[in-house]
Amino acid sequence: MFSWPIRVYYEDTDAGGVVYHASYLAFMERARTEWLRSLELEQDQLILKHQLIFAVRSLTIDYLKPALFNEALVVESSIIKLGKASILFQQQIVRKMNDSSELLIDATVKIAAINAQGETKKAILIPAEIYQIFSASTDSN
Amino acid sequence: MFSWPIRVYYEDTDAGGVVYHASYLAFMERARTEWLRSLELEQDQLILKHQLIFAVRSLTIDYLKPALFNEALVVESSIIKLGKASILFQQQIVRKMNDSSELLIDATVKIAAINAQGETKKAILIPAEIYQIFSASTDSN
């Protein structure tokens, strides 16, 4: 599991007094970006070297409890299934307080490898060397 | 079915050259807001008169094709199931070009009625008079 901290700023909230429901998707993407960086994979380099973009193909999200302005959250990301052309993540957003942890968001996100060239965004295989890195990372968890 | 047009501006796109994946959630919420308005239900009045907020409880979304900068889209929203405390919508985002229509996004969104007071956001029943309006609207489609 890869954990990434998120701080809730005004930009993330709405007039309902809670985090806007679409903002959690951005939080989860930051966490996936930082997970890649923790494997020494920088997305701008993946585009340059491999013409590779990781794009969201589908997702399911349950909004269990709202996060509030100024709270400190953690996005916890795990690979459920590593495919040849896609990765299925479970991503949960929790609020840590003292010793307890409250589950706010529970999501499953399918990421596809797509070709960075052109506007058609065709699906491609994950390059072998990168697949190996993902696979090793999954085994070690 | 309720149709609401969306124009894609720079704010909605990302460096991948397409609409940012979380922006579609905002598009779909605009469409639900305008659907309510088409029924003469204004959300600020629902809060004042009924302490009622409609909040996203869960959603599933398939990203079939990307929308691009400057495109004209349409969000098409239908009620799949009207419950006593929640509404299940199907929302599709399509690109209209000439006579054809391309499906870009296919989503199912569960909206719950919640109490506007306090931060706990407790689920409540949809007030009867509003339920009647929704029910009449569904029948007529």
Place this chain on the structure above:
Amino acid sequence: MFSWPIRVYYEDTDAGGVVYHASYLAFMERARTEWLRSLELEQDQLILKHQLIFAVRSLTIDYLKPALFNEALVVESSIIKLGKASILFQQQIVRKMNDSSELLIDATVKIAAINAQGETKKAILIPAEIYQIFSASTDSN
């Protein structure tokens, strides 16, 4: 003067109960985009045909009164000064209620013509045929 209506949705607001201060910049950009469209200039075509992007070079903004969730606003845009490589706009955001109009936002925005190619975003002259369209539009107002 070019007027463009804006509806305030949840996405535009923050936990302070008002429109988030950066959201007004997006509202003003939508208005400039629609002003271009009213002159039959589509920005995706400007990029393809002229390698031309209009980018914000600087802006000054006064937040006079906050806009609230669900309000109907109008962005009023006028060219103050049309230069060979830039346009200076005044953009005001007003709330229309009954017969009165309240000024919420008063901004001056300098837009520069830049080359769409590459990441350096070099300043260029506004192509002559487009300058003519802007000039004619300014005269007629």
Place this chain on the structure above:
Amino acid sequence: MFSWPIRVYYEDTDAGGVVYHASYLAFMERARTEWLRSLELEQDQLILKHQLIFAVRSLTIDYLKPALFNEALVVESSIIKLGKASILFQQQIVRKMNDSSELLIDATVKIAAINAQGETKKAILIPAEIYQIFSASTDSN
């Protein structure tokens, strides 16, 4: 001077391939929030204890060079003038690379103390004990 690091994610960029111009305002607000936190002032507590919100009253921003996807930026914030009811900040956003530092954004932001109660957002004086903290912080820099 208070420095706060910012990482550029997809959510911050637009189809022009650079950071969206309104996103820098959010970056600067994160930095002001973290500056308050560095002084042990939490904004949710300021609302509860002092009915105090710090809101942007006006700003001037120069976009000198664009920031790109995935870059590591730093927001550098200094108080130019501490008033009884407002604070004038200079905020600069720089890109650090190796030993050099490139200035991308140069902004002056006026923050006013306003009453958190009600929608009128009336200006108030900065409470004395908080003014002292700001004043001490300015002296020490």
